Amino acid sequence: MLPYGRQSVSEEDIEAVTAVLRGDWLTTGPTVTAFEEALSDLVGGHRAISCTSGTAALHIAYAAAGVGAGDEVVTTPMTFVATASSASLLGAKVVFADVEEDTALIDPAAVDALVTDRTKVVAAVDYAGHPADYAALQPIADRVGALTLADAAHSIGGLSGGRPVGDLADLTTLSFFPTKNLTTAEGGAVVAKDPAVAQRAHEFHFVGLMRDPDRFRIEDEGPWHQEVHEFGLNYRLTDLQCAFGLSQLKRLAGFKQRRTEITARYDAALAGVDGLRLPARRDGVDPAWHLYPVRILEDRRREVFEKMRASGIGVQVNYIPVYWHPVYADLGYRRGMCPNAEAFYAEELSLPLFPDLTDDQVDQVVETLIGIL
Numbered sequence: 001m002l003p004y005g006r007q008s009v010s011e012e013d014i015e016a017v018t019a020v021l022r023g024d025w026l027t028t029g030p031t032v033t034a035f036e037e038a039l040s041d042l043v044g045g046h047r048a049i050s051c052t053s054g055t056a057a058l059h060i061a062y063a064a065a066g067v068g069a070g071d072e073v074v075t076t077p078m079t080f081v082a083t084a085s086s087a088s089l090l091g092a093k094v095v096f097a098d099v100e101e102d103t104a105l106i107d108p109a110a111v112d113a114l115v116t117d118r119t120k121v122v123a124a125v126d127y128a129g130h131p132a133d134y135a136a137l138q139p140i141a142d143r144v145g146a147l148t149l150a151d152a153a154h155s156i157g158g159l160s161g162g163r164p165v166g167d168l169a170d171l172t173t174l175s176f177f178p179t180k181n182l183t184t185a186e187g188g189a190v191v192a193k194d195p196a197v198a199q200r201a202h203e204f205h206f207v208g209l210m211r212d213p214d215r216f217r218i219e220d221e222g223p224w225h226q227e228v229h230e231f232g233l234n235y236r237l238t239d240l241q242c243a244f245g246l247s248q249l250k251r252l253a254g255f256k257q258r259r260t261e262i263t264a265r266y267d268a269a270l271a272g273v274d275g276l277r278l279p280a281r282r283d284g285v286d287p288a289w290h291l292y293p294v295r296i297l298e299d300r301r302r303e304v305f306e307k308m309r310a311s312g313i314g315v316q317v318n319y320i321p322v323y324w325h326p327v328y329a330d331l332g333y334r335r336g337m338c339p340n341a342e343a344f345y346a347e348e349l350s351l352p353l354f355p356d357l358t359d360d361q362v363d364q365v366v367e368t369l370i371g372i373l
C-alpha cells in the first residue's frame with residue numbers, strides 16, 4: 001500500500017543519531033540546544049523549546065499562555081483533536097469558530113464574532129501546510145487581550161507575506177511525527193515571541209523547575225538549588241531525537257521543494273476533472289504542503305476512499321470535525337455548529353504526499369483517481 005505520508009530517512013540522519021549514542025549525553029545535552037537554536041533561526045529568531053510531541057507542544061503553549069479554568073480558547077474544528085483537547089485538559093472552555101469555505105482555515109470573521117474578555121488564546125491551524133490569516137486574527141486577539149497561537153504541525157518551512165511560520169503568531173507549535181514535514185519519530189516544539197512566555201513554556205516542559213537566582217523565593221541552599229513555583233511535566237525531547245531533527249532540518253528546504261513539485265503535478269493533472277475540487281490557496285502565501293486535500297463531490301467520498309484503498313493507494317481523511325468526538329458531544333457540543341467545516345469534512349480526501357513519492361507514483365495516483373471518478 002502506498003502510504004499517504006511517510007518519513008524520509010537518509011544515511012546522514014542515521015549517522016547523526018548513532019553519533020549521539022556514542023557520546024556522553026542521551027538527553028538534556030548539547031544536541032538539544034543545537035536543535036533549538038537551529039529551529040529558532042528558521043522561525044525568525046524567536047526562542048524555540050523542543051518537546052516530546054505536537055500534542056505536548058500544544059499543552060505547553062496553552063499552559064505558558066496561562067490558560068486555565070474559566071478561560072476560553074477559540075479554535076477551528078478542522079484539525080487533529082489535540083489542538084482543542086490540550087486546552088480542554090487545562091480546564092478551558094473551547095469555542096469552535098467555523099472555517100473558510102474554500103481553504104478550511106479558521107475564518108477571522110467567525111473568530112471576531114466569538115471572542116470575549118474571557119478569551120485567552122485564539123488558536124489557528126495551518127491546515128495542509130497553508131498558513132492561516134494571522135494578519136486578520138492578531139488584531140482580533142489583541143482587542144480582547146488574548147494571544148494568537150499557530151498550530152503549525154503541518155506548515156514548518158512555510159511563509160506568509162514573506163515571514164516564516166513561527167513568526168506569524170504569538171505562539172507557534174510544531175509536530176515532528178513521521179508523516180509531518182520533518183520528523184524526530186515523536187517530537188515537537190513551541191516557539192514564543194515573548195521571552196517571558198517562552199520561559200514559562202520552558203519551565204512547564206521541565207517539571208516546573210527553575211534555576212534563576214533573581215526569582216528564588218526561598219534561601220539559596222547552594223549550587224544545587226532549584227525551585228518549583230508552578231506545576232509542570234517532563235516533556236523533554238532527547239539528544240538522540242534532536243540529532244535526528246537537526247539532520248532533518250538540513251533537508252527541510254529539499255523536502256519542501258519536492259512537496260511543492262508533487263503538489264504542482266497533482267494540480268496540473270487533476271485540473272478540470274469532473275466531480276473533483278482542488279485545494280485553494282491565498283495570494284502572498286508560500287505553503288509548506290503537508291497534505292494534498294482534494295474534495296470529492298456528489299457524495300462519493302466514501303466510495304472513492306474505499307476504491308483507492310482497494311487499489312493500493314493509502315488515502316486519508318483529515319479531519320473529522322473535532323466537536324464530533326464523543327468527548328465533546330458529552331460536553332454538549334452539537335453537530336451543525338460549524339457548517340463549512342462539516343461540508344469540507346464530508347468531501348475531503350488526502351492524496352499521498354511525501355518527499356520520496358516518485359513522479360510515476362503520483363501519476364499512478366492520478367490515473368487511479370480519474371478512473372474511479
Ligand SMILES: *Cc1c(COP(=O)(O)O)cnc(C)c1O
Binds near residue numbers: 053082083125151187
Ligand atoms: C499531528 C498534529 C498534532 C499533534 O502532533 P503529535 O506530534 O502527533 O502529537 C497537532 N495538531 C495538528 C494539526 C496535527 O496535524
